[in-house]
Amino acid sequence: MRPKRQSIRATPAHATRHLRPVLTDWLGRAVQLPKRRRTCTPEVVWRVVLFAAAFARSVAAACAAIADAPSGQAIWDCLYLTLPKRRRTLERRLRPALHAPLGKRKRAARVAIDYHRIGYFGTPNRDTTRSKGAGGTHTFHTYATACLVGGPDRYTLGLTAVGEKEPMTAVLTRLLDQVTAARVTVRVALLDKAFFSIAVMRLLQARGVPFVIPAVVRGRKPRPGVKGVGLRAVRRRGAGRYAYTHADRGTSVRVHVVIAHKSYRYRRTGGRRSKKLLYAVWRVSGSPVAIRDLYRTRFGIESSYRQLGQVRPRTSTTDGVVRLLWVAVGLILRNAWLWSRSARGLGWTLAAVCLILLADGLAPTDGENKSITTARSANKTKPPT
Numbered sequence: 001m002r003p004k005r006q007s008i009r010a011t012p013a014h015a016t017r018h019l020r021p022v023l024t025d026w027l028g029r030a031v032q033l034p035k036r037r038r039t040c041t042p043e044v045v046w047r048v049v050l051f052a053a054a055f056a057r058s059v060a061a062a063c064a065a066i067a068d069a070p071s072g073q074a075i076w077d078c079l080y081l082t083l084p085k086r087r088r089t090l091e092r093r094l095r096p097a098l099h100a101p102l103g104k105r106k107r108a109a110r111v112a113i114d115y116h117r118i119g120y121f122g123t124p125n126r127d128t129t130r131s132k133g134a135g136g137t138h139t140f141h142t143y144a145t146a147c148l149v150g151g152p153d154r155y156t157l158g159l160t161a162v163g164e165k166e167p168m169t170a171v172l173t174r175l176l177d178q179v180t181a182a183r184v185t186v187r188v189a190l191l192d193k194a195f196f197s198i199a200v201m202r203l204l205q206a207r208g209v210p211f212v213i214p215a216v217v218r219g220r221k222p223r224p225g226v227k228g229v230g231l232r233a234v235r236r237r238g239a240g241r242y243a244y245t246h247a248d249r250g251t252s253v254r255v256h257v258v259i260a261h262k263s264y265r266y267r268r269t270g271g272r273r274s275k276k277l278l279y280a281v282w283r284v285s286g287s288p289v290a291i292r293d294l295y296r297t298r299f300g301i302e303s304s305y306r307q308l309g310q311v312r313p314r315t316s317t318t319d320g321v322v323r324l325l326w327v328a329v330g331l332i333l334r335n336a337w338l339w340s341r342s343a344r345g346l347g348w349t350l351a352a353v354c355l356i357l358l359a360d361g362l363a364p365t366d367g368e369n370k371s372i373t374t375a376r377s378a379n380k381t382k383p384p385t
Contacts, residue, residue: 045075113189120139143327198253
């Protein structure tokens with residue numbers, strides 16, 4: 001039997017040009033650029049920034065690729081006139097742009113929270129953090145995000161910059177406030193094992209947020225004749241749910257420890273092996289297998305970080321405010337991609353969205369050619385990277 005004839009669904013020509021106006025509107029509300037400039041109007045600036053994001057290059061490279069675009073220095077001068085001095089101020093301004101595609105959500109959602117580190121190879125400053133070496137450096141710009149998981153609409157709801165030795169409770173408080181501002185009810189919070197601490201769990205309980213966190217077994221190992229205590233004693237039990245009081249230095253928190261098993265194939269021998277998984281759970285029901293499968297949905301936030309690397313503009317600046325803006329631009333572009341897939345029914349991939357923005361950025365617009373050509377001939381300053 002011959003298969004049915006299949007063809008690629010035709011896409012209207014105007015549908016490929018709706019992304020840049022929507023993104024310009026969202027970003028323009030967050031960062032209000034000066035409108036009375038003759039060359040670098042807000043539309044021109046955001047056109048260059050979005051081209052740099054889709055191209056994953058610097059502003060200078062975007063200006064060099066776009067015909068009749070202003071210089072990179074002119075774009076930077078326009079941005080520096082508007083950007084605040086503090087990262088917390090920029091976070092508050094960017095919040096409506098992150099929440100723009102959400103609409104009205106009536107159902108409670110699963111929210112994953114994690115840290116994301118971007119390597120920095122310059123001199124450490126007040127905006128950088130030190131951590132275990134990765135990618136050839138120990139210095140990073142660290143950000144924490146909150147992302148919807150467990151469904152097709154994995155929107156990023158919260159973004160905040162993390163300072164050196166900043167308590168996790170302060171970072172978590174800012175992210176939960178941003179999720180609350182988005183009017184999203186948290187059904188369960190899925191956190192990385194780095195958040196396994198008494199202070200974090202007590203904060204989540206005080207705010208009434210159910211959570212699942214992998215339990216980290218610490219302390220002295222059992223010796224011959226000395227039995228294990230704490231989580232080491234719990235780990236010796238079978239699969240199930242056990243009440244547990246996690247105490248340390250006079251503080252404690254009451255949770256349930258769920259023990260589940262993971263079966264995998266050992267790479268060297270090819271044989272099957274089993275591994276125990278421990279989760280600290282509060283106000284989350286389900287069997288050990290259900291808790292294990294629920295936590296697996298948290299890795300959707302790791303996919304968001306991979307996609308962020310594809311659409312984040314590059315820069316060599318030491319200014320933490322600019323770097324935070326570039327991360328926000330990448331996350332907002334990713335949210336717009338998810339919005340176009342769900343709201344408009346366009347089955348685009350993220351790479352297709354980048355190609356659309358590249359083609360849209362290369363196409364000259366009416367009314368921009370004459371003013372931009374005059375500006376480019378007048379301003380010959382070498383653009384920064």
